[in-house]
Every structure is written in C-alpha cells, then in structure tokens.
Amino acid sequence: MRVFRGMDWVKGLLGKSRQKLPQIQMQNLTAKLRVKPVTKERVQATKDRAIQGMKAHKWTLVKTASVVGVVSALVWGGNSYVHGNMSEVYHVIVNGQEIGTVTDKAQVEQFKDTKIKELASSSADVRMSVSAPTIEFMPEKAFMAQGDEQQVLDKLSSYITAHPVGIEMLVDSKPVGVVKDEATANQVLDSIKATALDKKKSSGVVKVLSASPAVQSADVVEVQKVEFVQKVELKEVDIQPQDVMKPEDLKKKLETGDVQPTKYTVEKGDCVSCIAKKLDIPKQVIYQNNPTISDDMIKVGQQLDLTVLQPTLAVRTVEKLVETQEIQYDTEYQQDDSMRLGESQVIKAGKNGVKKVSIQVTKVNGLMTDETVLNEEVVQQPVKAVVRKGTKVVKGEGTGKFAWPVLSSTITSTFGTRWGAFHKGIDLTGNRNIMASDNGKVVFAGVKAGYGNAIILDHLNGYKTLYGHLSQINVSVGKIVEKGEKIGYMGSTGDSTGVHLHFEVQVNDEPQNPLKYLNR
Structure with a gap:
C-alpha cells in the first residue's frame, strides 16, 4: 500500500509543475514574425532576442527538468520494488477440490510419494494396496505471496489411504486359498509341478509281482509338456490379514485335497489284490504308499497306508522315453535222423539284436494314464542260430x-x-x-x-x-x-x-x- 500512495504523490507533483510553466504569448510572437525582407541584420537580431529569452527563463526550465527527473526516478523505483516482490504460488487441487496454496509443488509430490511408500510397507505379513488422489497445480503470480504448506500437507494426507489385499487362487473357478502376492502363488504352483516330475525318478523303487528281471530304465527321458489338468486363475482381492495362508499349507491343500490318512491292518488271507478289491482302491495306490512291499509279500498285522489322495490340483506330464531293448534271434533247426528225440546240438550260436524304442508316456501326478509306442529303430540285427535236432517231432x-x-x-x-x-x-x-x-x-x-x-x-x-x-x-x-x-x-x-x-x-x-x- 505504501508504494501506491507514493505514486499518487508523484502524480500531484506533476500537476503543480505544469501550472508554474511560463505561458508564451503566441499572438505577440505571431505579430513580431510578420514577413519582412530577410537581411543579415534581421537574422542577427532574431538570434539575439532568442538568447535573451533563454537567459530570462533558464531557471524555470531547470526547475521543470528537475521535477520531471524526480518523478521519473520515483516511478521507476516504485515499479522495481513491486516487480522485485512479485512471487509465484500454486493452488493445490486434489480430486477436483482446492485444499490450499504452496510455493513449491515439488514438496507436495515428494510428500505424496513418501506417504505411499510408508503405507505400502506398513505391514510385513500382508500386502497393502494404496489409493492415491489426483493432484493438479494452478500457478498464480502475486505481490509478496506466501503459501500454507503445512495445512496443504495435512489435508493431502487424509486423501492417501491403504487397505490389505492378497492373491486368491481359483481352481476351475472355485476359490482354494489366498496368499500374500502373485510371486508366492507362482512359487506354490511351480513347486507342485516339480513334485510331479520328481515322482517318476522313484517309480522303479517298488518291486512287485514276483518279477526277477532287472527293471528296464530309459536311456533318454524328455519332458515334452508340464501342465495343470484344471484351470488355474490368480485374482487380486481385498482381504483381512488372517485370510492369508502359508505357502506350504496351500500346497498341501492343493496336492491332497485335505484328505485324512487311512490306515489298514493286514488280516489273515489278505493279499494286495484282495485288499484293493475289498476296499475298491487302485493297487498302485497300495504299492506307492507302501514302498516296503516286495514281491507282493505282506504279513498279518502289518499296517498299510491306504490313503487315496484327491488332489485339488493335478499335474499332467507328457514324456518321451527312448529305451534300448533286445531283439530275440531266430533259430533254424536242422533235423537229424541220427539224433534221439528231444536232443539238440548247436551248430551256430545266435546273437540277440538291439533296437531303440520311443515311447510317449502321459502321467497325472506321477501316475501313468496313457502310453504309446511311437516307433522302433533297429540298431543291430540279430544273428540267427542253427541247431541240429532229432527228427522225431x-x-x-x-x-x-x-x-x-x-x-x-x-x-x-x-x-x-x-x-x-x-x-x-x-x-x-x-x-x-x-x-x-x-x-x-x-x-x-x-x-x-x-x-x-x-x-x-x-x-x-x-x-x-x-x-x-x-x-x-x-x-x-x-x-x-x-x-x-x-x-x-x-x-x-x-x-x-x-x-x-x-x-x-x-x-x-x-x-x-x-x-x-x-x-x-
């Protein structure tokens, strides 16, 4: 206000100076300047009068110039003072509503980012979803303007909120559990797939059906596909902290379907096939759950695990096996009348051949559901044997x-x-x-x-x-x-x-x- 009052004083001073300026009598000057013949004497006379006039009014002119100079200095100084004290402020608008002004919008942005990080990490057990408002800034220049930063930050804080969320897993559209985040859910799923793949490594441990030949093993095992039988979906949902399951608990639920263990005590007259038929369960479950069974031998009083799992989530694997198998050689018999019936003599020993057999095996949770022989490749042809035998057939x-x-x-x-x-x-x-x-x-x-x-x-x-x-x-x-x-x-x-x-x-x-x- 002091600057604007100074400007009024300058304007008044200029008005008074105009009233004190000498008035030139234009009519006298016009009369004196009537056209006459121009001579050197007249020109000199005119110059002399002009000089005398200037001398007579020089102090008036000096005063006028001084007043104008002072006024100009005051005007320039006032403008410089005003411009020097002009500053920019920002009106802060949150979700369409103004909450105050600040001089530094970066301070508001920094506060918002810090608040979001603080709320997001406020719980170690659950994941927090933070809702942040839309912030706009409207700039304005004002004389000696000031912002109300603290009030703005306090109001902005109430607009930034957080609530717990988790990842819900659905199997065939049915919810089965909630974990902290998607990374945890994927770890559980990958672990279930890995377990299904590991089952094939121990499939030859059980020795049954009184089979003495050595178990054939595949030369090459190529896993062609690993997938879930059911449709698996992951969806983010709002939760309560107590809803979150431990990864190991969710894995167990998916693999077993929360089935309780079933025990059976062997009775007199029982056999593996008899028990399977009596309880209507697959024999392979008995062998798989009880790896100590050898050559189908079980004893009275022996306790067997007959738990039939009903997994919520099943893993299907498709594997290509390449096995080396023998080709039995043929035998050519030469009848000999001189030899007794039933007697024989090897003239030329035979030799088995070798072939590679490619088999495609489909398993669900490590148990075979389908097997297809893809092709056979003879690596070494068998050598025929020649045997002399008696003629009596x-x-x-x-x-x-x-x-x-x-x-x-x-x-x-x-x-x-x-x-x-x-x-x-x-x-x-x-x-x-x-x-x-x-x-x-x-x-x-x-x-x-x-x-x-x-x-x-x-x-x-x-x-x-x-x-x-x-x-x-x-x-x-x-x-x-x-x-x-x-x-x-x-x-x-x-x-x-x-x-x-x-x-x-x-x-x-x-x-x-x-x-x-x-x-x-």
Whole structure:
C-alpha cells in the first residue's frame, strides 16, 4: 500500500509543475514574425532576442527538468520494488477440490510419494494396496505471496489411504486359498509341478509281482509338456490379514485335497489284490504308499497306508522315453535222423539284436494314464542260430518264433515298471480274436488272480505264453493248438481297465519282454 500512495504523490507533483510553466504569448510572437525582407541584420537580431529569452527563463526550465527527473526516478523505483516482490504460488487441487496454496509443488509430490511408500510397507505379513488422489497445480503470480504448506500437507494426507489385499487362487473357478502376492502363488504352483516330475525318478523303487528281471530304465527321458489338468486363475482381492495362508499349507491343500490318512491292518488271507478289491482302491495306490512291499509279500498285522489322495490340483506330464531293448534271434533247426528225440546240438550260436524304442508316456501326478509306442529303430540285427535236432517231432512243440496274438494290434502298455508296479507283459488292443502266438499245449485255462480269464500255453521248448483278461476261453487244458489258431476272445476281466489283451512271454517261468520276440 505504501508504494501506491507514493505514486499518487508523484502524480500531484506533476500537476503543480505544469501550472508554474511560463505561458508564451503566441499572438505577440505571431505579430513580431510578420514577413519582412530577410537581411543579415534581421537574422542577427532574431538570434539575439532568442538568447535573451533563454537567459530570462533558464531557471524555470531547470526547475521543470528537475521535477520531471524526480518523478521519473520515483516511478521507476516504485515499479522495481513491486516487480522485485512479485512471487509465484500454486493452488493445490486434489480430486477436483482446492485444499490450499504452496510455493513449491515439488514438496507436495515428494510428500505424496513418501506417504505411499510408508503405507505400502506398513505391514510385513500382508500386502497393502494404496489409493492415491489426483493432484493438479494452478500457478498464480502475486505481490509478496506466501503459501500454507503445512495445512496443504495435512489435508493431502487424509486423501492417501491403504487397505490389505492378497492373491486368491481359483481352481476351475472355485476359490482354494489366498496368499500374500502373485510371486508366492507362482512359487506354490511351480513347486507342485516339480513334485510331479520328481515322482517318476522313484517309480522303479517298488518291486512287485514276483518279477526277477532287472527293471528296464530309459536311456533318454524328455519332458515334452508340464501342465495343470484344471484351470488355474490368480485374482487380486481385498482381504483381512488372517485370510492369508502359508505357502506350504496351500500346497498341501492343493496336492491332497485335505484328505485324512487311512490306515489298514493286514488280516489273515489278505493279499494286495484282495485288499484293493475289498476296499475298491487302485493297487498302485497300495504299492506307492507302501514302498516296503516286495514281491507282493505282506504279513498279518502289518499296517498299510491306504490313503487315496484327491488332489485339488493335478499335474499332467507328457514324456518321451527312448529305451534300448533286445531283439530275440531266430533259430533254424536242422533235423537229424541220427539224433534221439528231444536232443539238440548247436551248430551256430545266435546273437540277440538291439533296437531303440520311443515311447510317449502321459502321467497325472506321477501316475501313468496313457502310453504309446511311437516307433522302433533297429540298431543291430540279430544273428540267427542253427541247431541240429532229432527228427522225431513232438506234437505241440513250438517253433521258437512268435507271431502277434492280435491282428492290427496297438500297444497300450509296454513291459517294465509301469503304473507304480512291474508290468510283466504288454497290453494290446485291436481285433478281439486272440490267437496262439506259437504251437503249444494248453496247460492252464480258467480264472487266474489278477488276470481274470486267462490261458497259458507251454510251447514245449522252454517258452510259455500267457493271455489274460479274456471275456471268452475257447480251449481247454491238454489241448494242442497250432500257431495262429483262435484260442479266445478279448475282454476286461480281472484287474483290468478297459478291453485289452495282456500278453506275456516266459522263459523257464521267468517273464521276458514280449517285444524282444515280436517285431513289426
């Protein structure tokens, strides 16, 4: 206000100075300047009068110039003072509403960032979701302006809020649990996948079904796919701190479905197949849960774990196995009339060949659900043996070379450790008529534990073949059958999952890999 009063004083001073300036009598000057002939004398006279006039009024002119100078100095000084004290302020608008003014908008931004970080890290157990407002700044220049920073920051603080959130996991659209964040949820899921992959490493530990041959192991195992059977979704939700589960608890729930353990005490007359049938549970569960079972031997009073898990989340793996398998050599028999019946002499020793078999195996939670033979590659051809034999032919004696017992067959399960147990043969589907794989004598035709309706042929040369899960048996014990002769009809009797033929080749009653004798 002091500056503006000074300006009024300057304006008054200028008004008074104008009143004191000499008035030139224009009419007198006009009369004196009437046109006359111009001479040197007149010019000199005019100059002299002008000089005298200036001398007569010089003090008046000096005073006037001084007043104008003072006024100009005051005006310039006033403007400089005003401009020197002008400053910029910012009107702070939060969510469309003004909460005050500040001189430094960076201070507001810094306060907001600090408050957000403080609220976000306010709890170590849960994750906090921070809601921050929209802040706008409207600049304005004002004389000697000041901001109300503290009031603005106090009001802004009430606009920045936080609440706990978590990641909810849904399996097939059903909520199963909440964890702290997405990284924790993914760790749980990755851990479940890793556990499913690890199960295949211990699948050969259980030794069952009185199988003495060494368990075949794959030369190459390539995991082609790892995926969840169910649809898994992760969704951020508002929670209460007590809703958050520990990662290990969520993993257990997903893997077991919160199923409680089931124990069973072996009674007199029990066997693995009997218990599985009595309690309607898969045999592979018994073998898997009780790795101490060897060669199907259990004792009365022995406690077994028969817990059948019902996982909320199942892992499907697709693996490609490449196994090295033998190809059984053929034998050429030369009849010799000089040799007695049943006697033989090796003229040239045979040698088994080698082939690589590629198998695609699908598992769910480490247990096989599907198996497909992709292709076979012969690495080394077998060398045929030559044997001299007596000429007297024994009726029913086999040739030693086996034919496929099922026409247009497809292999659905191979020989070896399968389904958590040792599989003593191969499973075939295709034409349902079952044929004798070689000449032989029927030594068993009836119901056999685990195999359902079964036939065993003795080929009278050290080989036997077994045909299981039949729906119909067309031969009886003691009958001599020819190679390729129909002996039964495919079915799903015994411990079978679906219609197929279980086919075994035995040498001295020990199971061999049938693919060693059967070639495409």
